Amino acid sequence: MSESLRYIQAVNAALTWALDSRTDTVYFGEDVALPGGPFGATKGLHKRFGSDRIFDTPISETGFLGMALGAAMTGLRPIAEIMYADFSFVAMDQIVNQIATIHYSSAGRWKAPLVIRMQQGYSPGACAQHSHSPEAYFAHTAGLRVALPATPDDAYQMLRTAVVSDDPVVVAEARMLYPTRGPVRTDAPVEEIGGARVVRPGADVTVVAWSRMVSAALDAAETLAADGVDVEVVDLRWLNPLDFDTVAASVARTGRLVVAHEANLTGGFGAEIAARAAAECFADLRAPVARVAAPDVPMPAAPALQAVVVPEAATVVDAVRRTVRA
Amino acid sequence: MSESLRYIQAVNAALTWALDSRTDTVYFGEDVALPGGPFGATKGLHKRFGSDRIFDTPISETGFLGMALGAAMTGLRPIAEIMYADFSFVAMDQIVNQIATIHYSSAGRWKAPLVIRMQQGYSPGACAQHSHSPEAYFAHTAGLRVALPATPDDAYQMLRTAVVSDDPVVVAEARMLYPTRGPVRTDAPVEEIGGARVVRPGADVTVVAWSRMVSAALDAAETLAADGVDVEVVDLRWLNPLDFDTVAASVARTGRLVVAHEANLTGGFGAEIAARAAAECFADLRAPVARVAAPDVPMPAAPALQAVVVPEAATVVDAVRRTVRA
């Protein structure tokens, strides 16, 4: 069965599924209970599941992520919501030094089966403090799983996978994708964690993207198809576990690689993909690896500036053209 | 004039210089005043400069890094000490959302001339919460300068450069280097910010390293020289500003690249160097780019495990051998 849902509705459906099917789940964060969340992700959940299962916290991200960890270690399966990904920096110690670490540092004796749900990226007029795409910080942190769903269906499937995972998982959605609509397989079995996906086959060049940049890459592919450039688009989906095999197999076919993300260039996760390609796909690569990313600036709020900072389909088109020409 | 100093003494000398020559500097952190710092970096400074210039803070990293920013914006030139780099995660919001951002987001109207001094890396028996090498988190943060001095002389020169810089600078020293001794040019003029350095010329392969891994790379080069492999070692020194030109010029000569850091592999700053090489040195590279790094695990405390996690000269030797054979 597949329903047509908006991305944000798919999130809501996954959370409903989680609270309904697993009695050990609890959901908390700011304004998530009665108000239903600032974007409606938790609409109706409090009414249905009550304060015992979903409740509001004070504005204390360090406090409630630590609470999520302690609860996860001792038997619950918490899903904690960080309203904007930018606010995760306030709670970074709990993420990096605590949540990511306890399983390993206890030689596996404690588990931390928790989910940190957040949404990220720019939106028109949003300032630097509300526009981060911090996935590279999380992906560099050993011990964390990192999910970046690019479609309504993945918003549903990947969040459910995160909930059943015994590892701590950061699920970073993209605010700009919330209104997008698509088919969601609401009765699909819960997927295994991980796995990149070729979302458009192509022969000439591989574009690896995630989150909002997947649709930008697909749009770019359409434009380029008209020029006779056949683009293969890989939705990386999970930065951890990282399915580089799918990337490498694609590069083996195309010989060319472009990596696209919204976060700023230097130290972005595109560097990791490019670095692996430079090591593992060396013989296959027929052109320099190109990266599409924001320049290394904090995000400006003015749309006139965002227009040249935020990578879009046109940025991908340019990078692909340079790559196929090289 | 050059004095023979230990790394930690060079830090002390640079701080003495800073407080002495710039009346707008103030120094604060935990246990830095009367106690002289847990590693002796600030020994004697309180006696010489008094509580007005150097003082202890409560255990409040977010509080005092924010204080550093506000003070820097309004006319002081603070140097704030984070005792272990691991504790910077507690204060990450002030670093990423505030300190790195204000200059850009105010279109240059505010400046944030401050230094965040810390020391990083593993030491025998130190647990995951006291062993991070977080430079990749900082280097991905647009608006921050990042310095990683590898020698006593650079501990002195780079810290002074950081102090006079009008940009916010993270200076991350390596605790394991503190006892090392070397000549320090205490009367050298303050250097411009940035600049990588070829610390050992060689013809066969380029090893780019920073912080503690520079000496590991030099040791590896000695070993390899005996095998007839001529290694060029580049000390990257500053991750921001990044002097990739020096790296590219070296790769143009050697055709082979190994990048070495202590931080874990995935998303480490080695990925950025490898990614740039895959783009900018594509035609020069005669072998896959190799990275030397810790595996993606939180740091274990047991030395028996650290021995296989922490990269050392031998790890570099192996990587170079693989690279020259490829």
Add this chain to the structure above:
Amino acid sequence: MGLPDDYRLMARIRRFEERLAALKDAGEIPGSIHLCNGQEAIPVGASRALRDGDFVTATYRGHGWAVARGVDLAGLFAEMMGRDSALCGGRAASPYLSDPGRWFVGENSIVGAGVPIATGAALTAQRTGSGAVSVVSIGDGAMNQGNVHEALNMAAVLDLPLVLVVENNVYSEMSRISDMVRVKQLAERAPAYGVPGRVVDGNDPAAVHEAVAEAVERAREGSGPSIVEAMTERLVGHYSGDAQHYRPAGEIAAARQREPLARVRAAADAELTARLDAIDAEVAAEIEAAVTAARAVPYPDPATAKEHVYV
């Protein structure tokens, strides 16, 4: 000073916010805005206790502070319109704008994060002996952020000239403060830092002024920080577009009776009413002129997007 001046300043803020809401509805403001309608007496009363050179730091709901401290109105509009304003060139927009020229350290869109920064401004004042104070305003919900706790304690032990104004509008976004703390008044936290704390009617500029003036004097004397909790109410949603379903029926209507401008109006005789009408008209003209001036400011040149990351 006094009533007509306070009224004018409060009316200016109100009109500013109302005009901004209209501009937002008209699509002239790209980002999200957080209005302070109903809370005007706080920045107005507090600013009366301040002088040039004193630092002010606020939250994303800080337009009132910017206006009260004399930040250029056209600049504010232009900044929020995403234009190349003289404030921040459109880069900060509504929730993060600042103005060094008016010692406005700025807003902050990370809850509580301005308090450590304001503490730093207070450190500068103390170490340079400038005699300035640093005033920082936050919301009620922000009192539960660790950064506020750390900064307040630090300011206290360092005797820094800091005044923390808590604008208690009883909500943080959509959550009631009574569900978020187990104290009746947030000023009850002052003893935890060994600093004075007072609760005042935040809808009365004179009451706010009196309390803030006392705190400012203490700070200037070198006696350290204080907390002033100003009780108030939000007349509008948390952000543009907030339907406020979470507020009980009648709450906003009742607040409209108590809000600072209505209060002055209610107590006014015919003569004062006429004067207030005249002020309103002047303010409206002034705001309209600022909007017009703002609209003339060009959008930032995309070629400058990479400037000012580093000095």
Add this chain to the structure above:
Amino acid sequence: MGLPDDYRLMARIRRFEERLAALKDAGEIPGSIHLCNGQEAIPVGASRALRDGDFVTATYRGHGWAVARGVDLAGLFAEMMGRDSALCGGRAASPYLSDPGRWFVGENSIVGAGVPIATGAALTAQRTGSGAVSVVSIGDGAMNQGNVHEALNMAAVLDLPLVLVVENNVYSEMSRISDMVRVKQLAERAPAYGVPGRVVDGNDPAAVHEAVAEAVERAREGSGPSIVEAMTERLVGHYSGDAQHYRPAGEIAAARQREPLARVRAAADAELTARLDAIDAEVAAEIEAAVTAARAVPYPDPATAKEHVYV
């Protein structure tokens, strides 16, 4: 229960720490250690108020809590020796060890970070109705970390069964608490969270027990968290190798008169003294046996270094 048992447990902790210091000096402990000599009465008194299933979270100075809660002594030594202990396989070492088998959520080497985590354990207890409480111990200096503030307030509004024990040894590393806060007692912060706060003699296990038992009872009843501030003194340096130049002359000597074991000894008659001597001898043998057992534990297999990053 009572005196001889408390003495035995305190002596076990003391002996454990002393033996550890010797092992460190002998090069058998690779990492840094933070000893609780002088503070033994706190975990001992508190643990008497707890039962199996109650969670305990501590700081890096938490060996006393581990011992008091019955964590295996040989396992503790082995863990700190970097051996493949049954606790954490040598991965956590002295400042981060834990033991789920004894509900020891563990130590934490990030100041204050254990308090939010302990709050989570309290949440589990509340939501599952297990009747367990969650006790968390921190130092005086930790009270200035934002994480402690956030967690305490949250535990209070959620009525969580949390007991915060502040071991006030008047120093954080090398800094005096009186230079770090403007309150005389840290328990004065309890009203800021609307929770009870008490100050007790932390060198008297009975006094600690009484106060913690009261807080535990309150927590089990569903009445929420409490703060117990236990006044004590560090007899040794902050870490191994700390020369303690920063402590005034005579302070440590005076502390040696007041510390919990000396106190029992001073008040003991000949008969009790004999009994205590016997206990000391038994404890010494027990600790020595644990060291011997720990030495027999192999070092972790390097081939396992990459295991357990993910489940």
